[in-house]
Amino acid sequence: MKITIIQGAFLPVPPKLGGAVEKMWFALGKSFAKQGHEVVQVSRRYADMPTEEWINGVLHKRVRGYATPASGLHLKWLDLLYTLRVRAMVPADSDIVVTNTFWASVVLPAKLRRRSIPDVQRMPKGQMRLYNQAVRLRANSTPVAEAICRELPTDQHPRVVMIPNPLPFQEPPTVNLAQKQPVVLYAGRIHPEKGLELVISAFKKLPTTWKLQIVGPAETSAGGGGTAYLASLKQLAGNANIEFTGPVYDMELLNRYYAEASIFVYPSVAEQGETFGLAPLEAMAWGCVPVVSSLACFHDFIEHEHNGLIFDHRANDAISLLGKTIERLQHDAALRAELATRALDVRQSHSISCIASQFIQEFERIIQEQGINKLATV
Incomplete structure (x- = not known):
């Protein structure tokens, strides 16, 4: 045809x-x-x-x-x-x-x-x-x-x-979960609807040596929230171990970020704007455990406690809930490995x-x- x-x-x-x-x-x-x-x-x-x-x-x-x-x-x-x-x-x-x-x-x-x-x-x-x-x-x-x-x-x-x-991407290489690094990763547009204030605020309160990496464009021409919004996030991050990499359009380089990270956080608060969530799916294919907000679209491929974790972003204590979810994964290597192994199934289903x-x-x-x-x- x-x-x-x-x-x-x-x-x-x-x-x-x-x-x-x-x-x-x-x-x-x-x-x-x-x-x-x-x-x-x-x-x-x-x-x-x-x-x-x-x-x-x-x-x-x-x-x-x-x-x-x-x-x-x-x-x-x-x-x-x-x-x-x-x-x-x-x-x-x-x-x-x-x-x-x-x-x-x-x-x-x-x-x-x-x-x-x-x-x-x-x-x-x-x-x-x-x-x-x-x-x-x-x-x-x-x-x-x-x-x-x-x-x-x-x-x-x-x-x-x-x-x-x-x-x-086609047939990504085998992931060695034992070689994962103590990194929490976000990849996507740097925009207010992505809930980045939630994850930065939650991460700052964690007593941890892990690093939070935030990958993505802030420019409005790329769908971001603009340079002023990015500056506000950096101010919120303060001296915490948080890295803003800027946009990464090279798929091979982006995949390296996925391959190294242990946890992938995507706390979107876009009740109407978020309709699928490709970034969490990509991360799962590289053995990252997804931590996502409770938007309905994520339920098509993420099952809570089976291949990822879901927190209630609408709750009054959403920052605390997200922090506890990340901390649980940081401290429980067995749970991380179990969820990551099941997350890899998206390589076939998707x-x-x-x-x-x-x-x-x-x-x-x-x-x-x-x-x-x-x-x-x-």
């Missing part, structure tokens, strides 16, 4: 500036091509990237995009301009069009709209009814799928399909090949349904 993947307007592919969605579809595109499918990927032109090139069997086409603006309204306008450029790049004979822009399933030609699958990676905000011609609405987690259904009539619920995000097969099966069902519907109207 011929699969076209439309990426967003603000981050390039390959993901030189990071981006969980960009990492995911870059990896999945290569996996689809490896299975013998024809794959075209359209994304933002960036720096010296060519306007067209082949990468591992995938044809990449690039058009002018934008740096991420601070205003949400401005973002939607730039997204529209970008999508109008992309529209001319989408092959008319595409069997499936995966869309990662707000407007694609609205402005594509009618034939392609009926073959489009909006990739819903965030909680919808009323826009699902705009996609009434899309053949499927793909959710990356159970909470997102439920939220989509709440915006649609009951008879439209079968169009909603939940397929989780995959790990963005591998690129496994998730790619789930997508291909869904694409094949769509093509079969469309063929049956076409015969029925003849």
Whole structure:
């Protein structure tokens, strides 16, 4: 089959500036091509990237995009301009069009709209009814799928399909848990919605020789909270053994941080903004024990006391609860090893090949349904 993947307007592919969605579809595109499918990927032109090139069997086409603006309204306008450029790049004979822009399933030609699958990676905000011609609405987690259904009539619920995000790397090397370092790691955007004040405040109170590493971008152009917010976190950290590394876009280097850390903390407080949590999944694949807030999206792949620990970020004593959770893991090596061993199971359940097969099966069902519907109207 011929699969076209439309990426967003603000981050390039390959993901030189990071981006969980960009990492995911870059990896999945290569996996689809490896299975013998024809794959075209359209994304933002960036720096010296060519306007067209082949990468591992995938044809990449690039058009002018934008740096991420601070205003949400401005973002939607730039997204529209970008999508109008992309529209001319989408092959008319595409069997499936995966869309990662707000407007694609609205402005594509009618034939392609009926073959489009909006990739819903965030909680919808009323826009699902705009996609009434899309053949499927793909959710990356159970909470997102439920939220989509709440915006649609009951008879439209079968169009909603939940397929989780995959790990963005193939077959990582074996992890020696005995060589893990006394490091608590956070990796992700440096933004107020990530609950970083919670983990810094909790860590400062622990009588420990461990180090807290905070990895990620603070720049607003990369989705961060800005330099002033980063400065406030550093002031809060004071003289504690807390390292701010800045952004790490090199996957190999990021994986080294995961491989060395014993505990991965992700205390997100984004009740509506957090919809999957790729960073905790990545960390689990490297044998880090995840400690996460009690957002619903994490329950799809983290089971409390089985392959990670969950604390109540909504509690009045959330800082104390998080501190006790981290301290428990620091002092109980046997528990850390047990949870980390089970966490490694995501290498199979969320591998690129496994998730790619789930997508291909869904694409094949769509093509079969469309063929049956076409015969029925003849």
